[in-house]
Amino acid sequence: MIRSITDNDWPVILDIQAAVYPDITPETETVLRSKLTLGPQTCLALTDQQNCVVGYCLAHPWSRDPAGLHTIYPTIVAAATYFTSMIWLLHLSTQVNDSVVRL
Helix, strand or coil, X not given: CEEECCHHHHHHHHHHHHHHCCCCXXXXXXXXXXXXXXXXXXXXXXXXXXXXXXXXXXXXXXCCCCCCCCCXXXXXXXXXXXXXXXXXXXXXXXXXXXXXXXX
């Protein structure tokens, strides 16, 4: 199921981020939450049948090219300042024999 991200989802989202990107410094919860503020309709959680988060999508407008990691963007007031494209980051992982598998 795909649904809106809730406050309870952030610990799992941070765990997924760390597992999927082991070679980079993970973005902080504050940075990730700022993306939700910019694009609440396009930041989503993917859940399994038990409603446990198994992936997430953070898509948001920005006014600079390219959007960067570890950046909190200010709220964009005028729609004219948006780029028409949005960044979609989908992180999925699953456990296989106690190992994280990147999908």
